Amino acid sequence: MALEIPEVVIDRLPVYGRALDLLKQQGREVVNSQELGERLGVTPAQIRKDLSYFGRFGKQGRGYNVARLLDELNQILGLTREWSMVLVGVGQLGRAILAYDGFTPQGFRIIAAFDDDPNIIGTTVDGHLITSVDELAATLLERHAEIGIVAVPGATAQGVIDSMVASGVKAILNYAPIAAQAPPHVRIKDIDPVLALQSMTFYIKDQD
Amino acid sequence: MALEIPEVVIDRLPVYGRALDLLKQQGREVVNSQELGERLGVTPAQIRKDLSYFGRFGKQGRGYNVARLLDELNQILGLTREWSMVLVGVGQLGRAILAYDGFTPQGFRIIAAFDDDPNIIGTTVDGHLITSVDELAATLLERHAEIGIVAVPGATAQGVIDSMVASGVKAILNYAPIAAQAPPHVRIKDIDPVLALQSMTFYIKDQD
DNA sequence: GCTACATTGTGCGCGCGTGCGCAATCACGA
DNA sequence: TCGTGATTGCGCACGCGCGCACAATGTAGC
Structure with a gap:
């Protein structure tokens, strides 16, 4: 499946992570691709497509669990270690x-x-x-x-x-x-x- | 002609300019797209294509005049002023x-x-x-x-x-x-x- | 001046990234 | 339990940038 992931996608993941970090600090539990996209100047489709390279992290009708998605991204990028x-x-x-x-x-x-x-x-x-x-x-x-x-x-x-x-x-x-x-x-x-x-x-x- | 120039092209021009600057300091008068490409990790075709958006600056059989091309790039990028x-x-x-x-x-x-x-x-x-x-x-x-x-x-x-x-x-x-x-x-x-x-x-x- | 050689400029096709649009799916309320 | 509404995941097509390959063109030597 995820055999060849474009480098541009990898470059965007930390940007998503940073926004999620901020949302988490603000106490937000759920966010959808539209709001995330508006904050970052990226289309919602872009975000969903990027994430789909790595799995299915969202719930239809609700959006993404902020803490969960942040953890997933950190895992993907190798940011769980020093x-x-x-x-x-x-x-x-x-x-x-x-x-x-x-x-x-x-x-x-x-x-x-x-x-x-x-x-x-x-x-x-x-x-x-x-x-x-x-x-x-x-x-x-x-x-x-x-x-x-x-x-x-x-x-x-x-x-x-x-x-x-x-x-x-x-x-x-x-x-x-x-x-x-x-x-x-x-x-x-x-x-x-x-x-x-x-x-x-x-x-x-x-x-x- | 040059009505819609991709931003990636504009981003590469200063890189070319820097390499030309270095060549000029070394006293080089002429350089071809192949050597320039090798120094920068870019294909020669890329360089020629990028430059062709703005004009014809090279001479067939010889290459590009270093000082001349550098001036042209500075002109294009607006680097002739402070x-x-x-x-x-x-x-x-x-x-x-x-x-x-x-x-x-x-x-x-x-x-x-x-x-x-x-x-x-x-x-x-x-x-x-x-x-x-x-x-x-x-x-x-x-x-x-x-x-x-x-x-x-x-x-x-x-x-x-x-x-x-x-x-x-x-x-x-x-x-x-x-x-x-x-x-x-x-x-x-x-x-x-x-x-x-x-x-x-x-x-x-x-x-x- | 003519020939051989080198290198540019560019038309064209390929491949890839982007975003549309929709079907699939989940939450929630009645 | 069922219906409604919202949002995801993704197939697909469009568009764009990259590089190939060749014709055009200038150089240099004889």
């Missing part, structure tokens, strides 16, 4: 990532942070002792981490990614402004505000 | 955004920064005097800005977005973890590392 991450690059951006309080509640924990600046190595940032990037591989041998975060300048980013891949990291969140290369079995997502800005200007450049 | 931005939210994330040196070289300048914390208002961060968010509208009346950056917690983000829209901002870069709503004439792009992580775990949760 995920360990390593951060490379403790500049201004890296510090903001270390300080960000949105990862932990969702089960993502930074277990080690690395840099190549001797002035930073050995210091403690937000409770994390900064280690030399040369020890990345050694550290990952004893303390396993599935996810790597790249917050270094573009020039050194690909090298960092290669090291992570070699050390068995399975997914990478890349903040560096490069077209990162990785083997097929390693997932990569880019966070790139400049690209986002540069495509928006196309649409607004001729307004008023 | 863009003014306002930032709302000067917490850890906002500070990292203010400190980020990747915006200015691409023509994006933050002209004002706002927060609602009395302890922060009046201070100077990276050369920017932090103003009360209550003065957002008034400030935008005298100093025009086309783009808004939202770096506040999710709970207050939609309100900030509404204010920006009311003040004539035409594009918004949203770092808050919400499904932001805005009228159709205002472009929005979300920067959301947690969503990126939560979709990647789907693919890596059953590995090894």
Whole structure:
């Protein structure tokens, strides 16, 4: 049945999950695809189709049980466990990532942070002792981490990614402004505000 | 001819532009679609098709003049001018955004920064005097800005977005973890590392 | 100037994602 | 227990984006 699920579908599931989380906090027990769709700017059919890839979670005539559907989505996405991450690059951006309080509640924990600046190595940032990037591989041998975060300048980013891949990291969140290369079995997502800005200007450049 | 250009195409153009920029810095004068595609993980046909929406920029048998194509792309995307931005939210994330040196070289300048914390208002961060968010509208009346950056917690983000829209901002870069709503004439792009992580775990949760 | 070669620009078909529309199904009230 | 109303799950068709494959076209060498 669910042998080939489009990546766009997977990308939308966390969005549904976040909305359900909010509804749950508000004490809502049931929600239908129409209301969920309105909140997220998605058609109700889209939501129902997406969910149907994984099973039948709703009840006709009522809708979806909020807590139940949220649990199902977390199960599907693998969010019922903790995920360990390593951060490379403790500049201004890296510090903001270390300080960000949105990862932990969702089960993502930074277990080690690395840099190549001797002035930073050995210091403690937000409770994390900064280690030399040369020890990345050694550290990952004893303390396993599935996810790597790249917050270094573009020039050194690909090298960092290669090291992570070699050390068995399975997914990478890349903040560096490069077209990162990785083997097929390693997932990569880019966070790139400049690209986002540069495509928006196309649409607004001729307004008023 | 170019009456309806897919948004995915527009999203790829800045990626091409960045690669061309790099090639130009390396002194390359000509590049063909095959090499460009290999560097970016895109098929050569994709690149040629995308570019054909806007004109004929290549020469058969040779390829594309790097500097020429880069200029054309910048023209198409509206990157030949400066863009003014306002930032709302000067917490850890906002500070990292203010400190980020990747915006200015691409023509994006933050002209004002706002927060609602009395302890922060009046201070100077990276050369920017932090103003009360209550003065957002008034400030935008005298100093025009086309783009808004939202770096506040999710709970207050939609309100900030509404204010920006009311003040004539035409594009918004949203770092808050919400499904932001805005009228159709205002472009929005979300920067959301947690969503990126939560979709990647789907693919890596059953590995090894 | 002519030939051989390389690379673009694009018509076309394939495949996939989206949303419509309806039958199936469940809750609830009488 | 039965009927009514609401909402899901999903078959199907439409439309769009992607990439193939080839003709068009420019380059370079002789």
